[in-house]
Amino acid sequence: MKNLTILLAQTSNIIEIVALLQDDELGETRETANIVRYTQALKAIIAAENNEFYLAFIDHEIVGCFQLTIIPSLSRGASTRAQIESVRVKSNFRGQGVGREMMNWAIEYSADIGCNLVQLTTDKTRDKAHNFYLELGFEPSHIGMKLHI
Secondary structure (H helix, E strand, C coil), X not given: CCCEEEEECCHHHHHHHHHHHHCCCCHHHHCCCCHHHHHHHHHHHHHCCCXXXXXXXXXXXXXXXXXXXXXECCHHHHCEEEEEEEEEECHHHCCCCHHHHHHHHHHHHHXXXXXXXXXXXXXXXXXXXXXXXXXXXXXXXXXXXXXXX
């Protein structure tokens, strides 16, 4: 994809990040307008070791985002895994390859830093996302569970 650049998010991007997170049928019901809380969370991500939030730009416009967390592990032969979360593509850029480029970048970066497994979760109602990740080579190998506390 021409002119797609992936850069680390800055707190100055928080309004656009929240807009991306709200820009779908699930996000509009789950996300809030509490910019202070999102800013605190992004600061914590930026400060944390092995945890980063990335933005995809086309010609200086933010068109996508994702969080990448590197997790050292004892299982699978003490492998290191990359966890991808908060994947979003701006609605008017969907279907144009932005998500594919973001995920290919994240997978390649993860391999380059020594990860040998990339994992993610996706809401069970997101059929299009499931098909997208299957096309990228991901396998639905586990059942994800969450406990809201």
